[in-house]
Amino acid sequence: MVDAGxxxxxxxxxxxxxxEVRGFVGNFKVKVKKKPRFVIxxxxxxxxxxxxxxPIEVPNEFDEGTxxxxxxxxxxxxxxxxxxxxxxxxxIECFKCIEACGKLEAIDFSQKEEIIExxxxxxxxxxxxxxYDPTPIKQYGYGRxxxxxxxxxxERLLDExxxxxxxxxxxxxxxxxxKVAFIQCVGSRDDIHEYCSGFCCMxxxxxxxxxxxxxxxxxxxxxxxxxxxxxxxxxxxxxxAREEGxxxxxxxxxxxxxxxxxxxxxxxxxxxxxxxxxRDEVDIVILSTAAEPRPxxxxxGSKLGVTSGPSGFYMESHPKLKPIDTPxxxxxxxxxxxxxxxxxxxxxxxxxASSRASRILSSxxxxxxxxxxxxxxxxxxxxRKKCGICETRCPYGAIIAxxxxxxxxxxxxxxxCGTCVADCPEGAITQLHYTDVQIVxxxxxxxxxxxxxxxxVFTCHWCSFGAADTAGNSHLKYPPDNRxxxxxxxxxxxxxxxxxxxxxxxxxxxxxxxxxQDCHYITGQHHAERRLKAVPKILERAGISPERFSVKWMxxxxxxxxxxxMKESSETLKxxxxxxxxxxxxxxxxxxxxxxxxxxxxxxxAKILLADEKVDIEA
Amino acid sequence: xxxxxxxxxxxxxxxxxxxQKKVQVCYQCGTCVGGCPVAWVNExxxxxxxxxxxxxxxxxxxxxxxxxxxxxxxxxxLERCPQKIPVSEIIVKLKNIAAKVRGxxxxxxxxxxxxxxxxxxxxxxxxxxxxxEQLNLPKLVQTSVEKDIKRILxxxxxxxxxxxxxxx
Ligand code: SF4
Ligand code: SF4
Ligand code: SF4
Ligand code: SF4
Numbered sequence: 001m002v003d004a005g006x007x008x009x010x011x012x013x014x015x016x017x018x019x020e021v022r023g024f025v026g027n028f029k030v031k032v033k034k035k036p037r038f039v040i041x042x043x044x045x046x047x048x049x050x051x052x053x054x055p056i057e058v059p060n061e062f063d064e065g066t067x068x069x070x071x072x073x074x075x076x077x078x079x080x081x082x083x084x085x086x087x088x089x090x091x092i093e094c095f096k097c098i099e100a101c102g103k104l105e106a107i108d109f110s111q112k113e114e115i116i117e118x119x120x121x122x123x124x125x126x127x128x129x130x131x132y133d134p135t136p137i138k139q140y141g142y143g144r145x146x147x148x149x150x151x152x153x154x155e156r157l158l159d160e161x162x163x164x165x166x167x168x169x170x171x172x173x174x175x176x177x178x179k180v181a182f183i184q185c186v187g188s189r190d191d192i193h194e195y196c197s198g199f200c201c202m203x204x205x206x207x208x209x210x211x212x213x214x215x216x217x218x219x220x221x222x223x224x225x226x227x228x229x230x231x232x233x234x235x236x237x238x239x240x241a242r243e244e245g246x247x248x249x250x251x252x253x254x255x256x257x258x259x260x261x262x263x264x265x266x267x268x269x270x271x272x273x274x275x276x277x278x279r280d281e282v283d284i285v286i287l288s289t290a291a292e293p294r295p296x297x298x299x300x301g302s303k304l305g306v307t308s309g310p311s312g313f314y315m316e317s318h319p320k321l322k323p324i325d326t327p328x329x330x331x332x333x334x335x336x337x338x339x340x341x342x343x344x345x346x347x348x349x350x351x352x353a354s355s356r357a358s359r360i361l362s363s364x365x366x367x368x369x370x371x372x373x374x375x376x377x378x379x380x381x382x383x384r385k386k387c388g389i390c391e392t393r394c395p396y397g398a399i400i401a402x403x404x405x406x407x408x409x410x411x412x413x414x415x416x417c418g419t420c421v422a423d424c425p426e427g428a429i430t431q432l433h434y435t436d437v438q439i440v441x442x443x444x445x446x447x448x449x450x451x452x453x454x455x456x457v458f459t460c461h462w463c464s465f466g467a468a469d470t471a472g473n474s475h476l477k478y479p480p481d482n483r484x485x486x487x488x489x490x491x492x493x494x495x496x497x498x499x500x501x502x503x504x505x506x507x508x509x510x511x512x513x514x515x516x517q518d519c520h521y522i523t524g525q526h527h528a529e530r531r532l533k534a535v536p537k538i539l540e541r542a543g544i545s546p547e548r549f550s551v552k553w554m555x556x557x558x559x560x561x562x563x564x565x566m567k568e569s570s571e572t573l574k575x576x577x578x579x580x581x582x583x584x585x586x587x588x589x590x591x592x593x594x595x596x597x598x599x600x601x602x603x604x605x606a607k608i609l610l611a612d613e614k615v616d617i618e619a
Numbered sequence: 620x621x622x623x624x625x626x627x628x629x630x631x632x633x634x635x636x637x638x639q640k641k642v643q644v645c646y647q648c649g650t651c652v653g654g655c656p657v658a659w660v661n662e663x664x665x666x667x668x669x670x671x672x673x674x675x676x677x678x679x680x681x682x683x684x685x686x687x688x689x690x691x692x693x694x695x696x697l698e699r700c701p702q703k704i705p706v707s708e709i710i711v712k713l714k715n716i717a718a719k720v721r722g723x724x725x726x727x728x729x730x731x732x733x734x735x736x737x738x739x740x741x742x743x744x745x746x747x748x749x750x751x752e753q754l755n756l757p758k759l760v761q762t763s764v765e766k767d768i769k770r771i772l773x774x775x776x777x778x779x780x781x782x783x784x785x786x787x
Contacts, residue, residue, distance in 0.1 A: 250649070254699050255699070269649065269652075270653045275665060
């Protein structure tokens with residue numbers, strides 16, 4: 001950090017927040033809000049006289065509240081830049097600090113928040129994580145029992161320059177402990193956070209060894225469910241802890257009780273190796289709490305066009321092949337903002353992200369995926385009457401409909417979700433590689449023979465197609481009567497595709513995509529869901545049984561769901577029976593024909609429809 | 620055969636396909652044991668092992684073991700299970716299967732008879748009364764079994780079971 005602060009080409013903006021990101025890869029315009037410090041960095045010499053006179057004390061965040069700090073403060077000794085800041089939430093404006101600062105005149109209460117605008121080529125998001133506050137886990141007594149600590153609090157107590165000069169005391173009476181216990185997975189791998197926080201096993205072993213070195217006679221136990229040591233040298237470290245006499249007790253404690261007289265703690269657990277319930281009296285319990293996403297990660301993500309997964313951590317573009325990339329070209333993620341990880345892994349990912357970013361910065365031109373949309377200016381009705389529907393659909397601000405002029409797409413910003421394409425009332429927008437012609441041709445090819453025995457499934461590229469893939473990889477069985485057509489995003493699913501499928505005799509149609517919070521195109525799924533809601537009613541009115549069309553959202557890991565839905569659909573199809581399907585389709589034809597009128601008007605799409613009809617007539 | 624059908628029914632009751640989500644996800648952490656007041660006094664009673672046997676389909680083993688009956692239905696395990704498995708509810712269902720397949724252990728039948736007769740699981744002894752006096756607790760009163768107790772026994776079908784037992 002200090003090195004970065006001194007580097008001539010690195011500009012560190014601390015105490016600042018991202019306000020807005022516009023533009024596209026290589027050409028981002030970024031607005032940053034710099035919060036006022038009320039201290040002028042150039043004038044402050046760091047003497048700290050102001051701190052001595054400030055009458056206000058608040059809990060020190062850096063020491064996890066084990067000590068206090070003043071309203072004018074530096075967050076911690078190694079902070080960059082080493083400049084004082086006034087915490088206005090705490091300051092009572094007594095102005096004693098101004099007096100103490102005297103002739104230096106470094107304190108300026110008139111400072112205002114400032115918005116600065118920057119031209120940025122690429123962005124790396126490395127906003128880290130938060131530690132879960134275990135207070136809600138009532139049975140562990142954190143916050144009620146003084147001798148129950150979190151691991152981060154222990155870290156502060158073990159720091160030689162920390163609040164206790166590196167000595168471990170029982171907070172209740174400042175006596176030296178004789179026996180301590182660690183509890184693993186507090187808030188991880190359970191109903192609070194499903195995931196494993198990953199690095200807690202190793203830091204607990206590290207802390208237990210530090211304690212062993214400092215206090216050779218201390219009795220140390222670690223309560224754990226599994227000790228996870230997958231990286232290089234980790235298992236050896238675990239073995240060393242056992243050699244050093246650290247007791248590993250397999251079992252997740254059910255509860256901690258406290259003796260109200262002496263604040264000693266009792267851990268109630270099962271000792272799995274012995275297969276029986278045990279009660280252990282200790283001086284201090286240290287909870288290895290879960291890592292969780294920063295509370296504002298979704299807000300920040302939406303400014304950057306970076307999505308979050310179900311756990312709230314940022315989503316990589318692809319879990320295996322694009323672990324650093326995000327849905328927004330030129331924006332990368334690194335470190336624990338993407339998921340809990342330890343230091344070596346974070347460093348590796350940080351290096352990878354900066355090299356991904358420099359690839360872009362060092363090339364004069366940048367290639368993007370050729371899946372973008374474009375507008376046929378002659379068809380766009382925005383010229384005649386105000387429309388702009390497409391503009392409201394695009395999650396990236398890539399399509400613009402200026403008043404009185406045809407809409408146009410900024411190619412470098414378009415991610416190719418196809419949402420605007422499906423929602424344009426004039427059919428004026430085309431998405432390369434996912435054109436109406438291409439999709440209709442697929443529908444026709446699939447339904448050429450025995451259409452009423454088939455289930456046509458529309459999937460998105462990232463999630464529901466991934467689910468189908470997972471089902472295959474996990475060798476899950478389901479009947480072979482479905483046929484998949486993949487689009488990039490469910491946002492591309494035009495209702496006409498569904499009507500066309502039924503018009504030419506499909507047995508069933510299933511539209512699928514991601515869960516709303518997982519959408520790789522931020523809001524594509526949202527628009528698809530809204531659009532598809534009306535379909536069952538329309539089909540029913542036309543004479544098609546509503547159960548022949550369904551919509552299902554699933555994530556790429558849900559192979560089970562995919563195979564289950566396929567099995568269920570197949571059963572529904574059989575229970576309705578081919579004869580009834582044929583009848584219904586015949587009856588619905590005129591209405592469906594009306595609904596796909598614009599397909600007939602597009603000469604290229606019409607060609608496909610006619611070709612098939614000709615074959616039918618000949619047959 | 621009977622047991623297999625019951626197991627199927629149990630799986631159905633626990634939630635059909637959710638059985639996998641509700642039982643097979645048990646990762647044998649022991650939280651249920653650590654908080655169980657019965658496991659604490661009887662080291663052979665172990666709800667985790669019951670869940671293990673159940674998820675492996677070894678239902679005979681569970682219902683042929685009288686230990687199953689030791690659960691006092693306090694729900695601590697259900698409250699604390701990190702996988703949200705309704706352990707205590709499952710144990711009750713297992714008890715019901717066991718009652719049907721091989722009957723209720725004698726001690727519990729006697730308790731039941733006692734409840735039908737006096738509304739209590741054990742009679743009021745002079746030792747109890749003395750202890751209550753020492754602790755400044757009010758005297759126990761004899762309750763009537765005519766109304767509520769009888770109704771409960773009838774509505775739960777326990778009276779039929781009792782009649783059979785008494786005939787035996
Ligand atoms: S939705 Fe279609 S018609 Fe409307 S402005 Fe956009 S391109 Fe033009
Ligand atoms: S809505 Fe999707 S396809 Fe249309 S311009 Fe925006 S990113 Fe491109
Ligand atoms: S607490 Fe839940 S997950 Fe843990 S052993 Fe008991 S039933 Fe299984
Ligand atoms: S409900 Fe039964 S198994 Fe669960 S904690 Fe209570 S006594 Fe033990």
